[in-house]
Amino acid sequence: MIPVIKPYLGADEAEAAAAAVRSGWVAQGPRVAEFERAFASLIGATEGVAASSCTTALHLMLHVLGAGAGDEIVVPSLSFIATANAVRYTGARPVFADVDQLTGNLSWVTVEPLLTERTRAVLVVHQAGVPADVDPLRRGCDTLGIPVVEDAACAAGSTYHGRPVGSGALAAAWSFHPRKVLTTGEGGMVTTNRHDWAGRMRRLREHGMDVSAADRHRSTQPVIERYLEVGFNYRMTDIHAAIGLVQLGKLEAMIVRRRALAAHYQQMLADVPGIRTVADPPYGSTNYQSFWIELDEQFPIGRDHLLALLHAQGVSCRRGIMATHLEPAYADMSYQPLPVTERLTARTMILPLYHTLTDVEQDHVVDVLAGAAEGRGAA
Numbered sequence: 001m002i003p004v005i006k007p008y009l010g011a012d013e014a015e016a017a018a019a020a021v022r023s024g025w026v027a028q029g030p031r032v033a034e035f036e037r038a039f040a041s042l043i044g045a046t047e048g049v050a051a052s053s054c055t056t057a058l059h060l061m062l063h064v065l066g067a068g069a070g071d072e073i074v075v076p077s078l079s080f081i082a083t084a085n086a087v088r089y090t091g092a093r094p095v096f097a098d099v100d101q102l103t104g105n106l107s108w109v110t111v112e113p114l115l116t117e118r119t120r121a122v123l124v125v126h127q128a129g130v131p132a133d134v135d136p137l138r139r140g141c142d143t144l145g146i147p148v149v150e151d152a153a154c155a156a157g158s159t160y161h162g163r164p165v166g167s168g169a170l171a172a173a174w175s176f177h178p179r180k181v182l183t184t185g186e187g188g189m190v191t192t193n194r195h196d197w198a199g200r201m202r203r204l205r206e207h208g209m210d211v212s213a214a215d216r217h218r219s220t221q222p223v224i225e226r227y228l229e230v231g232f233n234y235r236m237t238d239i240h241a242a243i244g245l246v247q248l249g250k251l252e253a254m255i256v257r258r259r260a261l262a263a264h265y266q267q268m269l270a271d272v273p274g275i276r277t278v279a280d281p282p283y284g285s286t287n288y289q290s291f292w293i294e295l296d297e298q299f300p301i302g303r304d305h306l307l308a309l310l311h312a313q314g315v316s317c318r319r320g321i322m323a324t325h326l327e328p329a330y331a332d333m334s335y336q337p338l339p340v341t342e343r344l345t346a347r348t349m350i351l352p353l354y355h356t357l358t359d360v361e362q363d364h365v366v367d368v369l370a371g372a373a374e375g376r377g378a379a
């Protein structure tokens with residue numbers, strides 16, 4: 001079976017994790033601090049605040065933004081459910097905007113009609129690693145005094161106008177889940193240039209304490225900590241950060257490999273009727289965290305049928321990006337019509353793409369797709 005993804009982990013990550021264990025400092029400590037500095041500098045932000053996941057990072061980010069009951073936050077429905085869930089943790093209401101057909105991302109055109117005096121922020125997602133066109137969104141929102149923050153969970157290594165995605169962000173949240181390009185096992189981070197927000201997020205992730213456990217440990221004097229506000233336990237561990245530091249050194253090579261594999265898919269699928277492949281937008285480059293295709297009405301079989309067909313021939317694929325508003329957990333929420341979101345979630349699927357995918361395996365995936373397009377194997 002060809003899996004849809006496989007994390008690119010090796011002996012170096014295992015050794016780094018073992019070294020963290022041997023050091024005796026396994027919770028949040030010096031390796032987390034080092035990983036924060038290294039990741040933020042790669043992204044081009046002055047501050048990195050590590051967290052236990054992107055979901056908790058998103059919650060911290062929205063919390064310091066001041067989101068709460070009575071607020072609206074504009075988000076795409078076409079995203080992993082954690083995007084909208086993080087809004088709900090704050091008590092604010094997610095307002096679902098539709099997405100651009102080509103990128104699957106929010107745009108100023110889809111967001112603008114939904115902005116009201118209750119809009120606390122816009123949370124834009126760089127879906128599947130495809131950079132969203134954030135400049136027009138920021139320009140439009142700036143004139144209204146509405147902050148734009150970013151869910152960059154999938155987008156480590158993607159670029160926007162030649163710079164890393166997230167480099168110009170007010171704040172961006174990242175995921176290091178194995179389903180993403182760069183992994184720590186579980187983990188997340190907020191990057192920002194706001195020193196005040198970073199300080200508050202560091203406190204909030206550690207129960208609202210005014211001194212971190214690491215600082216207290218290092219102190220030569222007994223330190224009595226104080227709890228300044230109600231916080232959370234959203235810490236990353238040094239074991240995770242040790243793995244992340246090794247992965248950071250591989251990121252560039254991983255992106256090069258993913259982009260080569262994506263180019264190969266694009267080339268081989270270009271002549272297959274009824275299939276559109278994800279591609280770089282004109283203003284940036286994607287890390288191809290997920291390589292998705294869209295089936296148009298010409299394609300002889302439906303998406304779910306094609307998934308089953310691929311599975312029967314040893315290829316594990318996934319449906320495309322989910323639509324949050326269609327899930328039972330969101331059944332009680334009202335929303336504007338989302339025709340592009342509903343089309344993309346119904347007609348897209350994700351193909352295998354990972355560092356060690358071989359040419360033979362990739363050719364097999366394409367053969368099954370090309371066969372299905374010609375009506376072969378579609379019994």
Ligand SMILES: *Cc1c(COP(=O)(O)O)cnc(C)c1O
Pocket residue numbers: 053054055056079080082083125127151153154174175176177187188
């Ligand atoms: C994966 C993902 C998340 C959640 O990341 P975790 O680290 O698993 O919490 C949030 N938003 C998007 C867009 C994602 O793809």
